[in-house]
Structure formats: C-alpha cells, structure tokens
Amino acid sequence: MHQEILLNHMPDGWCFDCHNPDNRDTLRLANGKIVSFQESYYLCAQCHGTVFRDWKVGLHGKRTGMWDGEKQYLLCVHCHWPHDPVFKPIKPLPPPVKPSDIR
Amino acid sequence: MKKRERNRMEIPVNRRTFLKGAALGLAATALPLNKADASFWEAFFQKYYREMNDEEKKKVIQRLEKEYLQKYKKEIKVGDEKALPGVLFGYGLDLSRCIGCRRCVYACVDENNQSKDPQIHWITVLRFKKGEKFTDLEESEKYYNPKEVPEPGYFYMPVQCQQCEKPPCVKACPTQATWKDPDGIVVVDYNWCIGCRYCMAACPYGARRFNWAAPNRKPEELNTNTHYLGNRPRYKGVVEKCTFCIQRTRNGKYPACVEACPVGARKFGNLLDPGSEMRYLIEHKRVFRLKEDLNTYPKFYYFFAYGR
C-alpha cells in the first residue's frame, strides 16, 4: 500500500524520520518527542531552523489577512508537500505588450 | 489729417463687426452649458484636493460615483480613507524566492482596475542572468515568456512604485497633483493631473504609467471597492501608478500583490511598529534598495532570505 509513495526529501531519508511508527496519527521528532500534525512545524524546524525563525515572526511564506491585526499562520505543509517539497516550475502569466505594439 | 486706408477686400472690419463676431464666438463656447451635465463645469472647476474640506470632498465623491454609475452602469464606491496615524508602510521583496510567474502583476491589474487595452501593468518583473550584471538593470529582460518559470540560470526581480521618502516625482510635478501622504504612500489626484508627464521623466524606477488613450476595462471586470487616490477608474491623459493598494491597506488588509504571490516572496507592514514583520525584516535581513545612489530613500526593500 505504501510502496507507491515516492520520498524525495532529505538524502537517504525514510518514512520514520518523521512519522511515528507506533501511532500513525502523530509525528516523531529526532529526540523521540511526539508532536501532532497540527504542530508539524516543530518537525520541519529541526533541519530548517533559519526558516522556522523567520516563519515565527511572520516573515516566511505567503501573507494573507490583516497586516495590523490577526495574522493567519499557515503550516509548512500548506505550501510544501513533505514527500516532495521542492516547488515545481509553473507556467508564467503573459509578458507585457511591447510599447511598439500599443496602438 | 491722417490717411485712413481702406482695406482692399472691403470687409468692414471695425469695432462693431469685431464685437459681433466676438459675441457669436463666445456664444458658441457656451454650448456645453446646454448639455445636461452641469457636472462638466463642476469637474472643470474642481478644487485642489488637499485644500478641500470634508464637505467638499464628499460632494466631489458623490459626483464621481454618479459619473461612474452613468458610464459603467455599475455602483462604484469611492472611499477617501485618510492615512492611519502612526503608520508608515514598508514593502519587502525576497529575491531568493521570486520565480517570475507574474501572478502579482495580474492580481494588481484586477484589483486596481487597470486598463486592458491599451494595456497597463503597474508591476514590471525583470529577469536577470545569473553571473551577469544585476543592479545595472540595462541587461534585464522584461518580455521573457518561457514555458515554465523559474528558468535555470536566471533570477527575477519585480519593480513597482518604490514609494520613496524623498520622491523625485513629487518634486517635479508642476501642479502638485502627486504628493506623499502621511503614511508614506505617494498618491496621484487623477482629477488634478494635467498630463505633462514630467513626473514620468523624473521617476528613476519606471514606475509611473500614462493613459495614452482612454483606459478600457469591461464593466463586469471592475473592482467596485475603490479609493479616490487609488484604484478608482481613471481618465485619458493622466498618470497612474502603484499605491500599495491604498483602498485595502488603509483598511488593514494586505496589498493584492502580497496575497497573490504563490511563493511568499512579498512582505508588507508598518515600519513604525516595532513588532511588525517589516521592522524585523529591515533590522535582521540584509536589505538593499534600488538606485540608492540617487538618495530617493525608497520604502521598497529587497533582500535575500535563505533559499535554494
């Protein structure tokens, strides 16, 4: 069932670097501590500490909501799929019209 | 006795005929008065915005909303929210993350009612080749159109109005139609601008756009939530530019480009708030601004967070 999962994260990484083998509804940190899926950022922070530091301040990632009020914090996994986190290239929107083509 | 020379063509050019002609001419220019819009003359004599009191501003906005309703058959709300106290807006752009997808460009176009034909984009995304000139801008390319972005070997930098603290455009404008509001946004009064384009010559960042023809946008594509100094529908012959989405930011929301960016390259906030992410940004990241040698003190900070 899990054979078709392709893991493209961390060199020589495997499932139980993140998943808790005893309880598949939780995650496991390197020091053995258990965290819920809602707090998965602790897991990512283990290796991506500098990003975590920025994220805590609101400086990493997409900003939505009110700049002066309630900030909406997205989890890492909202944007980065942990099994294959690198963003794939996307189709750009069209370039502007050249001034010589504006009539 | 002086000689009175008769003119050859025998046209009786004396004071009487001159006055008659002048009266007829004046009458001809009075014709627009017969047209239903007394609003033509109201618009012509509209006062300078910064000298209007709140009463007068309300009347102007009422007139504008009526004009828009007539023109687009749509109710356009024109707000005039003032600058919030204790706020100085700043913008951050993470160059390690921008992939040049231009979603910010088109989000801005839709949010700010930019003309589709002739096309106006307030944001320009420049592409640079890694290893070659960067801050020169001369070697940049803005018409790139690959199948996918980011392209290997290139990086991207969006440019829009830098909302300078010492704006050369404000210095140049002969009618003071553009000025810096207290929250740092450089605004244009589209009913005061005479279209001389001196500000466009003065802007070092190519941020200003001119309406060479009447802006063209389908009524169903109009964003009806507008601001007098921001995204309300503009006119032929006036200058426009990014206003940090004044209609959104003065109501606490992020600009449209910030929310559109799919990779989180754009940051925005209040530079005067010590707890804001913008303050953290300029205090902890190595920020630079474009063409700093010109001493314009932009509030648009570029930086590199960690990235690939």
Place this chain on the structure above:
Amino acid sequence: MGYLIKNFFIALRQIFIGNKKYYLWVGFLLFLILIGASAYMTQAARGLIITGMRDQVSWGFYISNFTFLVGVAAAAVLLVVPAYIYNFKPIKEIVLFGELLAITAISMCLLFVMIDMGQPLRGWHILPIIGAMNFPASLLAWDVLVLNGYLVINTCIAFYVLYRLSIGKEYKMSVIGPLIILSIPWAVSIHTVTAFLYNGLSARPFWNASILAPRFLASAFCSGPAIMLILFQIIRKIFKDVDIEDRAIFKIAELIAYAMAINLFLLGAETFEVFYSGTIHEYPMQYLYFGLHGKAKLVPYIWFATLLNITAFLLFLLPRTRENFTTLNMACIFVIIGVYIEKGMGLVIPGFVPDTLGEIYEYGPTVPEVLISMGVWAIGALIYTLLLKFAIPIYTGKLRFETKQQ
C-alpha cells in the same frame, strides 16, 4: 487713452491690406494650420496614443520643438537688446525684428507645451493662487513663470517702441531702460531654466550632467541668430524701405561662429567624458551616435546634424564665406537644421534610451504628430508675418498717428 485704442485698431487694419503674394502666403499658412488643427482634433479625441510616445519615451517631438524654440527666443533678444544700450547703430535698427521673433518663438513654445499635455483644459492648475503651482520645487513651474514673464516683457518693449515711433518720437530710455536691463538676464534665465528642468532629473544620467545648461545656451546662440539672419534678408527684400545694413548681418554671423565653436567644444568635452570613462552612462550617447544592441534609428540623423554644424562653423568663421551671401545663407540653413536635430530629438530621445529599467524603445514621430507640429510652426510664421505687417509701416514712418497735441 481713446486715441491709443483707435490708433491700435488702425494699425491692426494693416493686417488685411496687402498684395497678392501676401494673401497667398497667409492663405498657405492658414491651410497648414487647418491641417494641423484637424490632426489635433484626432489627438484631442483619441488621446496622445496617436503619437509615437509611450511610457518608455514619454516626451518626444513636441517637446523637442519646444526646446529648440526656447533657445531661439532667448537668443533673439539677447543678441540685439544690448544695442539699445551700446548704440551700435546697425544693430539698433534690427532690434525690433528680433523682439518680434522672440514673441513669436515664445508663443510657439507655449503652444507646443499645450498640445503635449494629456489634459490641456486643466492647464489652469499650474497657476499660482488659483491653481496649486509647485514653486519653487518644480522646474516646470519656474519655466511657466519665466516664459510668460519673457513674453510680457518683450511685448511691452516692442509695443512701447512701436507706439513711440508711431507718434514720431524716439523711445524714452527712462521707460525702456529698466525693461531692457531686466530682459537680458531674463533671456539667459529662460534657457537656463529650460536646461535645468532636464538637468535636475537624477533618473536620467544623459541629462544629469552640468554641461547641459552651457550647451543649451551655446546652441541657442547658433540657431536663434541664424533664423534672424534669414528673416532680415527676407524683410529687407520685401519691404524695400527697411534698411538693414550688411555690417549688422556680418557681425551677427561672426558671433554665430564663436557660439558654434563653443558648442562643438562642449560636444567634444561631453563625448570624451562619456566614452573615456566607459561607465553605463555611455549607453544613451552610444545609442545616439552608434546604436545600442542593434537599435540605431537616430544614428544617421545625428551624424548628418554634426556634419552640418561643423560645415556651418567653418563657413561662418572664414570671412570669405561669411561675407558671401550664398555661402552665408547656406551656413544659416545648415546651422538651423543641425541645431534643430541635435537639440531637439538628439537631446530629448537619448534621455529616455535606455529607459530607467534598461529597455530600449525606438521612438519616431507619427504622421499626426508631424502634422500638428507643422501646424504650430505655421501659426508661428503667421504670428510673425502679422506682427511685421503691423509693425513695419510704423517703423518706416509710413503710418503715423494723431496724438493729443494734433
């Protein structure tokens, strides 16, 4: 006072009296004006999109013409007004025609600015008190003040002199002296302010060089007097009783030679600085003289202009060619065309190429743009013609008015 108004209208009637050539000439100008006006109607309707200007090159042919004409206006007066003070008789007689040329040139400048505006009806916004003039920060506000002030000063001087002549008297130095003293620095200032409005823009390195203001004045002293030399020869041919001595003409031609020498030297200085240092600021000049990244639209024009300027300089310098009317007139034509190209498109367009974000847009005026500009030049020619028609009968003594004494 009543006499003044009556005499004014009598002189005004002169405009409608003339021979066949006069009517043909005025008719031709009116025809050109009509074409220009109808082209302007399309611009007023559709907007400035009918021109070749776009965001990247936001000033073009209209402002090129404006810049050239401000120089003509400044030089017209600056050259001849000192005659009032130094009493060099040959030049004293032609001062009036120089003043009238200045009035014409300034009127054309104002017209060119008006047709270049996106919202010309809102022009009153630029006025102080009733508008919101950005004085002293904006150089355009300064330009509005000095150009209009110059027009007023010249109109006052010219019409005062004409009025005194018309009642058979000389002008009073006590009246005109202060105006002349004012108009000399004012003439320098109109062109310096125009130079400064380009010079002050840190965004455009091609213009942001201190050599710009001196170059403006030097080239103005070439083109303005050259136009005057041609006009003087036409005037003395048509109005047989207007006496303009050859001595005056040759003196002015000599001054043009020196002005062109300075202009060419400053061009050399600019070229050296830009190309020897070899920074990115060389790109506009490279675009102008050699082309940039394959875009080379202006290259043939600027080389043609430079060739004309150098040839004209030599023709003006050598007394043999300067005092021969054929070569003199050739040199005048050369210098007018040369400076028109160099100070017009050759100044305005490279300021925008490459633009602030590095883009190269090759601007060229469109047909409507050229037709409208031609209409403005025709209006200028018509103004000067009518002013002469009004002034020359008074000047030559053919027309004299009754005064309170008679």
